[in-house]
Amino acid sequence: xxxxxxxxxxxxxxxxxxxxxxxxxxxxxxxxxxxxxxxxxxxxxxxxxxxxxxxxxxxxxxxxxxxxxxxxxxxxxxxxxxxxxxxxxxxxxxxxxxxxxxxxxxxxxxxxxxxxxxxxxxxxxxxxxxxxxxxxxxxxxxxxxxxxxxxxxxxxxxxxxxxxxxxxxxxxxxxxxxxxxxxxxxxxxxxxxxxxxxxxxxxxxxxxxxxxxxxxxxxxxxxxxxxxxxxxxxxxxxxxxxxxxxxxxxxxxxxxxxxxxxxxxxxxxxxxxxxxxxxxxxxxxxxxxxxxxxxxxxxxxxxxxxxxxxxxxxxxxxxxxxxxxxxxxxxxxxxxxxxxxxxxxxxxxxxxxxxxxxxxxxxxxxxxxxxxxxxxxxxxxxxxxxxxxxxxxxxxxxxxxxxxxx
Numbered sequence: 001x002x003x004x005x006x007x008x009x010x011x012x013x014x015x016x017x018x019x020x021x022x023x024x025x026x027x028x029x030x031x032x033x034x035x036x037x038x039x040x041x042x043x044x045x046x047x048x049x050x051x052x053x054x055x056x057x058x059x060x061x062x063x064x065x066x067x068x069x070x071x072x073x074x075x076x077x078x079x080x081x082x083x084x085x086x087x088x089x090x091x092x093x094x095x096x097x098x099x100x101x102x103x104x105x106x107x108x109x110x111x112x113x114x115x116x117x118x119x120x121x122x123x124x125x126x127x128x129x130x131x132x133x134x135x136x137x138x139x140x141x142x143x144x145x146x147x148x149x150x151x152x153x154x155x156x157x158x159x160x161x162x163x164x165x166x167x168x169x170x171x172x173x174x175x176x177x178x179x180x181x182x183x184x185x186x187x188x189x190x191x192x193x194x195x196x197x198x199x200x201x202x203x204x205x206x207x208x209x210x211x212x213x214x215x216x217x218x219x220x221x222x223x224x225x226x227x228x229x230x231x232x233x234x235x236x237x238x239x240x241x242x243x244x245x246x247x248x249x250x251x252x253x254x255x256x257x258x259x260x261x262x263x264x265x266x267x268x269x270x271x272x273x274x275x276x277x278x279x280x281x282x283x284x285x286x287x288x289x290x291x292x293x294x295x296x297x298x299x300x301x302x303x304x305x306x307x308x309x310x311x312x313x314x315x316x317x318x319x320x321x322x323x324x325x326x327x328x329x330x331x332x333x334x335x336x337x338x339x340x341x342x343x344x345x346x347x348x349x350x351x352x353x354x355x356x357x358x359x360x361x362x363x364x365x366x367x368x369x370x371x372x373x374x375x376x377x378x379x380x381x382x383x384x385x386x387x388x389x390x391x392x393x394x395x396x397x398x399x400x401x402x403x404x405x406x
Contacts, residue, residue, distance in 0.1 A: 029070055030070055030071050030072065030073040031066070031067055031068070031070050031071070031072045031073065031100050031321075031327060032072075032073050032075055032097060032098065032099040032100050033054075033058060033072050033073065033074050033075070033099060033100065033101055033102075033103065033314070034075050034076070034093035034094075034097060034099030034100075034101065034102040034103070034104070034123075035051065035054055035074060035075070035076035035077070035102070035103055035104050036076070036077045036079060036086060036089045036090060036093065036102065036104035036105065036110075036114065037050050037051050037054075037076070037077075037078065037079065037104050037105075037106065038078070038079050038080065038081040038106055038110075039051050039078040040078055040080050040081065041079075041080045041081025041082065042081045042228060042229060042230075043081045043106055043107070043228065044081065045229070045257040045258065045259075046106050046256070046257045046304075046306060047078075047081075047106055048302070049258075049302045049303060049304055049306075049307035050106070050128070050306055050307050050309075050310040051076065051310075052293075052296075052297060052302065052307065053293075053303075053307040053308065053310045053311035053314075054074070054076075054103060054310050054311065054314055055074060056292060056293060056296055056311060057310075057311045057314035057315055057318075058072045058074055058314060059296070060292070061314075061315075061318050067318055067321045067322060068321065068322075068325070068326075068327065072318075075093065075097045075099055077089035077092070077093070079110070083107070083109050083110055083113060086105065086110045086113035086114050087113045087114065087117065089114075090102070090113065090114030090117040090118065091117055093123070094117060094118065094121040094123045095121065099123065100123075100124070100327050101123070101124045101125070101126065101317055101332075102114070102118055102123055102124070102125050102126070103125075103126045103128060103310060103313055103314060103317070104126075104127075105127050105129065106129055106306070107173075107175070107227075108131050108132060108173070108174045108175050109173065109174070111127045111129075111131070111135075112401065115127075115135075115137065115139075115140060116399075118139055118140070119137060119139045119140075119399060122139070122329055123139075123329070124139060124141075124317070124329050124332060124333065125139055125140045125141075126140070126141050126142075126143070126313040126314075126316070126317055127140055127141075127142045127144070128142075128143055128144060128306065128309040128310040128312070128313035129144045129306045129309060130144035130145045130146070130150065130252075130253075130256065130275070130305070130306065130309075131144055131146065131175060132146070132147060132174055132175045132178035132179055133146035133147055133148065133178070133357075133383065133385040133386045133404060134178075134385070134386055134389060134390070134400075134401050134402040134403060134404050135386070135390075135400075135401045135402075136355065136386070136389065136390035136392065136395075136398045136399070136400050136401070136402060137356070137398065137399050137400075138333065138356065138392050138396050138397075138398070139329075139333075140356060141313070141316070141317075141336060141351065141356045141357075142356060142357045142358065143309055143312060143313050143316065143349055143357070143358035143360070144306065144309050144358075145274075145275065145276055145360065145362060145381075146357060146383045146385050146386055147178070147179055147182035147252075147385055148182070148381075148382075148383060148384045148385035148386075149360065149362055149381040149382070149383055149384075149385075150252055150274050150275070150362060151179065151182045151183055151186055151252060151274075152182075152186055153274045153362050153364055153378050153381070154223075154250055154252065154272065154273065154274035154364065155183060155186035155187055155190060155223070155250075156186070156190045157272065157274070157364050157375070157376070158221055158223065158248070158250040158272045159187065159190050159192050159220075159221060161248065161272070162220045162221035162247075162248040162250075163219075163220020163221055164187075164190075164191060164192035164193060164220060165192065165193055165195050165218070165219040165220045165221070166183070166187045166192055166193070166194050166195065166219055166220070166221050166222070166223055167194075167195055167196040167197075167214050167217055167219040167221070167222045167223075168180050168183055168184070168194060168196065168197045168198070168222075168223050168224070168225075169198050169200065169207075169210065169222065169223075169224045169225075169226055169234065170197070170198070170199050170200070170224070170225045170226065171199070171200060171201075171202060171225060171226055171227040171228070171231060171253075172199035172200055172201050172202075173202070173227075175225070175227065176199060176225050176226070176227065177199065178403070178404075179225040179252055180197055180199070180225065181406045182385075182406060183223050183225070183252075184197070184406075185406045195217050195219050196213070196214070196217045196219070198210060198213070200226065200231065202227060202228050202230060202231070203230050204230060204231070205230040205231075205233040206233070206237075207233060207234040207237050207238070208237065210234070211237060211238060211241050211243065214243075214247070215243070219247060220247065220248075221247065221248055221249075221250065222238075222247055222248070222249050222250070223249075223250045223251065223252070224249060224250070224251045224252075224253075224254065225251065225252040225253050226251070226253060226254070227253055232254075232259050232262065232263075235249070235254065235259075235263055235267055235268070235271070236263065236267055239266060239267040244266075244267070244270070248270065248271075248272070249270075249271045249272070250271065250272040250273065251271060251272075251273055252273070252274075254271060254273060255273050255275065255304070255305065255367070255372060256275065256304060256305040256306050257304055257306070258301075258302070258303075258304045260367045260370055260371070260372065261301070261370045263367075263370070264370075265368075265369045265370060268367040268370065269366075269367055269368055269369065270366055270367065270368075271366065271367045272364070272365070272366050273364075273365050273366075273367070273372065274362055274363065274364045274365065275305045275362070275363060275365065275372075276305065276308075276309070276346045276347070276360050276361060276362055276363065277304075277305045277308040277309075277345065277346040277363075278363055278365055278371075278372035278373075278374055279300065279303055279371065279372065280365075280371055280372055280373060280374055281345070281346070281347075281363070281374065283345075283347070285343055285344060285345050285347075286345040286346075288345075289303075289308075289311070289344070289345035290303065290345070308344070308345050308346050309346075311344065311345070312342065312344040312345075312346060312349050315342050315344060316336070316340065316342050316349060316351065317332070319340060319342050320332045320333075320335040320336045320340055321335075323335040323338070323340065336351045336353075336356070337351070337353040337356075337393075338353070339351060339352075339353055346360065346361065347360065347361040347379075348360070348361065348380065350380070352382065352383060352387070353392070353393060354387055354390065354391050354392060354393055355383055355386045355387055355390045355391075355392065356392060357383035357386050358383070359380050359381065359382055359383070360380065360381060361377055361378065361379050361380060361381070362377075362378045362381050363375075363376070363377050363378070364376045364377075364378070385404050386402075386404070388404060389402040389404055390402065
């Protein structure tokens, strides 16, 4: 399907923006899709493309006839990178706007801020971002990669290429702390040694003393689950210190917000990552997706990992509504729990009935000239970390984010 920008914007309600209240675009019998994302503020590099992807998916659904004979209307809020607004807008979507489903949240904190509201009001919720794993809640579906899907693939590849002494730099909150433990587990399982672990608040941008500390430790490899614009400074300072060609880097987060396009090739080339999506994936589905994005927005440069996750999350929900023949939450959940699959730009995504997480392809990649070169594809990886603690088939009333014993 070919979209031009004018028709695209006419076909969706452009609601997000700093402090904007939603505009109920048209009266009538419509399906309401709620969205809550950081489309301004320090996390807008993640949130803006996620918002664009969600609207592209909705427009494609509407252009193909809608769902159950109805058009889908987006009601979206911009949380302005303020975690406090997630609770407020989550409640507004369910109580005032009375949406049929909610897609949104970026950081784990934002997910947890709205997850209980969605559960309490029995509003189906999709979280479409890679995260630390362990959430067990029948009301939520998650299609980002978890550590067992990503870190288990990345660590042995990076160690084989660089060596067995590993230093870890991580963001100092839930995601970074838990991911650092997973990295240490897989380093040990592959015969390596973790020689240092440092955590940093999200606003830390000066890594001079840290680089000196790493030089003293002399690892073979640095793995960095750092998060956000401030932490991007590390990679620049690492290259400026002349370390990039001396000690290789790997990351579980760099690139999900297109950070590799912000770094110069001299700063980024060779950094190792593992995600479910790259713009370089050579498949008909990805080519069509990029073309549709370019038709809607002018070019496809802004597409990134979690934008594609958001796009595929909307398509997964839409397919479940079609199969259920209903918007009823329990009927849609039952359809998803059949092991429903879709094929999208990141490949095949299958819902795991036991955990409500995704079974998906993971690609080991290296940055090359501001792109992500695919080195190896590991197909249809199970979320075995969350499967170890969560069984919604046996315990449908569970409502826990487990700290998986590592």
